[in-house]
Amino acid sequence: MNTTTFPNSPLLSVRDLSICFDTRHGPLRAVDGITFDLAPGEILGMVGESGAGKSLTGTAITGLLERPGRIDRGEILFEGKRIDTLSAEEMRRLRGRRIGAIFQDPLTSLNPLMTVGQQLVQTIRTHLSLGKEAARKRAIECLAEVGIPAPEARIDQYPHQFSGGMRQRVVIALALCAEPSLVIADEPTTALDVSIQAQILDLLKKMCRERGAAVILVTHDMGVIAETADRVAVMYSGRVVEIGPVEKVVRDPRHPYTKGLMQSIPRVGSNALRLTQIDGAMPRLTDLPSGCAFHPRCPRAFAECKRTKPAALPVEGGHVACHLYQEEPV
Amino acid sequence: MSSATDTQPLVSLTGLSKTFDLSPPLLNRLIERKGRRTLRAVDALNIDIPRGKTFSLVGESGCGKSTVAKLVVGLHGATSGSITFDGTDLTRLAAADRGAFRKRIQMIFQDPYASLNPRWRVRDIIAEPLRSFGITSSKQEERAEVGRLLEMVGLSARDGEKFPHEFSGGQRQRISIARAISSKPEFLVCDEPTSALDVSVQSQVLNLMRDLQDELGLTYLFISHDLAVVDFMSDYVGVMYLGRLVEAGPAEQIFAAPEHPYTRLLMDTVPDISLGRRDRAPAIGEVPNPITPPPGCSFNPRCPLATQRCREQSPALAARSSGTVVACHAVTGEPAAGSRPGAGGAAGTGTGTVAQRQPERGVA
Numbered sequence: 001m002n003t004t005t006f007p008n009s010p011l012l013s014v015r016d017l018s019i020c021f022d023t024r025h026g027p028l029r030a031v032d033g034i035t036f037d038l039a040p041g042e043i044l045g046m047v048g049e050s051g052a053g054k055s056l057t058g059t060a061i062t063g064l065l066e067r068p069g070r071i072d073r074g075e076i077l078f079e080g081k082r083i084d085t086l087s088a089e090e091m092r093r094l095r096g097r098r099i100g101a102i103f104q105d106p107l108t109s110l111n112p113l114m115t116v117g118q119q120l121v122q123t124i125r126t127h128l129s130l131g132k133e134a135a136r137k138r139a140i141e142c143l144a145e146v147g148i149p150a151p152e153a154r155i156d157q158y159p160h161q162f163s164g165g166m167r168q169r170v171v172i173a174l175a176l177c178a179e180p181s182l183v184i185a186d187e188p189t190t191a192l193d194v195s196i197q198a199q200i201l202d203l204l205k206k207m208c209r210e211r212g213a214a215v216i217l218v219t220h221d222m223g224v225i226a227e228t229a230d231r232v233a234v235m236y237s238g239r240v241v242e243i244g245p246v247e248k249v250v251r252d253p254r255h256p257y258t259k260g261l262m263q264s265i266p267r268v269g270s271n272a273l274r275l276t277q278i279d280g281a282m283p284r285l286t287d288l289p290s291g292c293a294f295h296p297r298c299p300r301a302f303a304e305c306k307r308t309k310p311a312a313l314p315v316e317g318g319h320v321a322c323h324l325y326q327e328e329p330v
Numbered sequence: 331m332s333s334a335t336d337t338q339p340l341v342s343l344t345g346l347s348k349t350f351d352l353s354p355p356l357l358n359r360l361i362e363r364k365g366r367r368t369l370r371a372v373d374a375l376n377i378d379i380p381r382g383k384t385f386s387l388v389g390e391s392g393c394g395k396s397t398v399a400k401l402v403v404g405l406h407g408a409t410s411g412s413i414t415f416d417g418t419d420l421t422r423l424a425a426a427d428r429g430a431f432r433k434r435i436q437m438i439f440q441d442p443y444a445s446l447n448p449r450w451r452v453r454d455i456i457a458e459p460l461r462s463f464g465i466t467s468s469k470q471e472e473r474a475e476v477g478r479l480l481e482m483v484g485l486s487a488r489d490g491e492k493f494p495h496e497f498s499g500g501q502r503q504r505i506s507i508a509r510a511i512s513s514k515p516e517f518l519v520c521d522e523p524t525s526a527l528d529v530s531v532q533s534q535v536l537n538l539m540r541d542l543q544d545e546l547g548l549t550y551l552f553i554s555h556d557l558a559v560v561d562f563m564s565d566y567v568g569v570m571y572l573g574r575l576v577e578a579g580p581a582e583q584i585f586a587a588p589e590h591p592y593t594r595l596l597m598d599t600v601p602d603i604s605l606g607r608r609d610r611a612p613a614i615g616e617v618p619n620p621i622t623p624p625p626g627c628s629f630n631p632r633c634p635l636a637t638q639r640c641r642e643q644s645p646a647l648a649a650r651s652s653g654t655v656v657a658c659h660a661v662t663g664e665p666a667a668g669s670r671p672g673a674g675g676a677a678g679t680g681t682g683t684v685a686q687r688q689p690e691r692g693v694a
Contacts, residue, residue, distance in 0.1 A: 049528035050499070165616050193390035194555065198599040198612035220528060223601025250603055264533035265603060266558040269585055274540070275533035275562060281498040282528075 010037035016074035028285040032238040043215045045229030052235040058184040063091035097127040100175035104187035106167035110159040117155035127178035142173040165196035186218045237293035244318020254320040339378035346411035348372040371397040373573040384550040386560040389570035395553045399521045436510040440522040442502035446494040453490030459513040479508040500531030521553045572628040579654025589656045635660035
C-alpha cells in the first residue's frame with residue numbers, strides 16, 4: 001500500500017506498524033497499523049493531538065522505544081533493510097550516523113555538564129573517523145552552518161550559556177553533524193517563541209535541503225506543517241486518518257477529523273464570532289470505541305462507522321481512512 | 331478613543347512597574363564588589379480595561395505579560411504604579427482589605443494539570459472559593475451550586491464526584507473555569523488558558539469563555555502568545571516587548587494595520603495554514619536579555635527601521651489618529667505626550683507617566 005508514488009525507491013518505509021504497551025490490564029495499542037513511505041529529501045509532517053501516537057512513531061523509527069512499549073506488528077524498512085529487528089548495538093550505530101533526532105526541549109536534550117564542543121566532538125568522533133583536531137574543526141563548521149555567531153568562542157561554552165533558540169540550533173548541529181539521510185524532528189519548535197520558531201524551521205528546512213536529508217516533522221501545529229512540509233500525515237488515536245500532499249490536505253481535507261481540525265484553528269483577521277469546534281476529546285487508549293475511533297465525535301458518522309475500522313483508501317495524491325469514501329462519497 | 335465616556339474602566343493600570351532584585355547576597359556584594367542587579371519585568375504600564383470587554387496582552391516569553399497577570403491578582407506586589415479596580419487602588423490596600431476584592435477578581439492558569447489539586451474531588455475544588463468566601467451557607471446549597479457551575483461549563487453535575495486525573499486537558503480547563511467563576515467575579519485574569527490544549531479542544535474552551543463573558547458580563551485580561559487566539563478573543567490588544575507596551579489599541583485596528591515593527595514581526599512569523607508564505611524570510615535576532623536591555627529602544631537590535639536615535643533614546647507611547655498608541659521613533663516621528671490604550675478611560679489621568687519614566691531605563 002504505497003501512499004504516493006515517487007520516482008526513486010523510498011528511503012524509509014513503515015508497513016502496518018503497531019506499538020503496544022503491556023499493562024496489568026492487558027495490552028494497550030497506542031499505534032495501530034500505520035503505513036507510509038518517505039522519499040529521500042522529503043519532509044513529511046505528522047500532525048495530531050497529544051496521545052495520537054505521532055511521537056511514538058518517531059521513537060520507534062529511531063529505535064528508542066522503551067519497555068513496556070514494543071512493536072507488536074509490522075516492520076520498518078530503512079534504505080531497503082529492516083531496522084526494527086536490529087540489536088540495540090546495531091541500532092546505536094545507525095542512529096546519529098544515518099538517522100538524526102531532534103527533540104522538543106533543547107535544554108533537556110543537551111548534557112548540561114559538557115560544553116557544546118565536547119558534545120559535538122563526541123558525536124562526530126563516534127560516527128566519523130576523524131582525529132581530535134579535525135573533529136573540533138568540523139564542530140566549529142557545524143556551529144557556523146546553523147547560524148551561531150562567533151562559533152570559535154561559543155564552542156567552549158555550556159548549554160546554559162545559550163538562549164533557547166541558540167540551544168535548538170546546537171541540537172540541530174548535533175543531529176546533522178554526521179550527515180544523516182533521515183532526521184526525526186519531534187516538536188522541534190514547540191518550546192520556542194514564534195519569531196524564533198520561524199528561524200529554526202527555516203534553518204531545518206535549509207540544512208536538510210542542502211544535504212538531501214529527509215525529515216519526519218512531528219508537531220501538533222498545523223501552521224508549522226503548512227509552512228514546512230511536502231506531505232502531511234494526520235494521526236488520530238494511533239492511526240493515520242489522512243495522508244497526502246500538504247496543499248491538498250490543507251485546502252481540501254477529506255477526513256471529517258481533518259476538516260474539523262482545519263476549521264478549529266483560529267486565524268488572524270478572520271473576525272469569527274465563534275470557532276468551529278469538534279465536541280468531545282480524543283478517546284483514551286483504555287476506552288477505545290468500536291469501529292472508527294473518531295465516530296463518537298464525527299458529525300457524519302453512520303452505522304458502519306461503529307462496526308468496522310475503515311481501511312486506508314487511495315484518493316488523489318494520498319490516502320484517507322474513512323467509511324465516507326469507502327464505496328461512493330456520500 | 332480619547333473622549334471620555336460615561337463609564338469608568340473597570341480596571342486601570344497606571345504606571346505599573348515591577349522590578350525583581352537579582353543581586354548577589356550582601357556578603358558577595360561586599361567581598362567581590364559586585365553591584366546590585368535588577369530586572370525590570372514590567373515598566374510603567376498604562377492600560378484601561380472597560381467593563382465587559384477583553385484586553386489581551388501579547389508578546390514573547392520574558393516580555394512581562396505573565397508578571398502583569400500576577401500583579402493584577404496580587405500574587406506579586408507592584409514596585410510602583412497603581413492598579414485601580416472599580417475605583418479602588420489595590421496596591422494601597424491593606425492585606426486584610428484585599429479579601430473583598432479577591433472575590434471579584436479570579437484567575438485561570440495555563441496548565442490545568444498543575445492548577446488542580448490531584449487529591450481533591452472536583453466538587454471540593456470548585457467549592458473551595460464558595461467556602462472560603464462564605465457564599466453558600468449549607469452543604470446542600472453548596473452541592474447544588476457546584477452542580478450548576480459544572481453544567482455551566484459543559485460538564486455534568488455527576489462529574490463532581492470524580493478526581494482531576496479522570497478528565498482530559500480540555501475538561502480540566504473547564505473545571506478551572508468553573509472554579510474561577512464560582513465566586514461570581516467581575517474580572518477574570520486568564521494567563522495562557524489554552525496554550526496547553528490541543529487545537530480542537532482549544533476552540534471549545536475559547537468558545538466557552540466567550541459565551542460566559544456574554545452571559546455573566548465578565549471582563550477579561552487575556553494573556554497569550556498566540557496572535558490568532560488573541561484576535562479571536564479581544565476587544566483591545568497590547569503588544570509587550572521587554573516589559574514595555576510597544577503598541578496598543580482596539581484589536582481590529584491593530585490586526586488590520588499594525589504599525590510598530592515588532593507587532594509587524596509577530597504578525598509575519600505566525601505559522602499560517604494559508605500556504606501563502608512558505609518562502610518568506612524569517613525575522614532576525616532574539617529577544618535580548620532583560621537584565622541588560624540594549625540602550626534606547628529595546629527593540630532596536632532587531633528592528634529593520636532602527637536609526638541612531640533608536641539606539642540612544644527610548645521612544646514614548648504616542649497616540650495615533652487611528653485610535654491606537656505606538657512607541658516607535660520611526661512611526662511617530664517626534665515623541666508626543668503619553669497616552670493610554672484601552673477605551674472609555676479618562677484620557678487625562680496618567681498622561682505623561684510613560685514619558686517621565688523613560689530615563690530610568692536603558693542605562694547599561
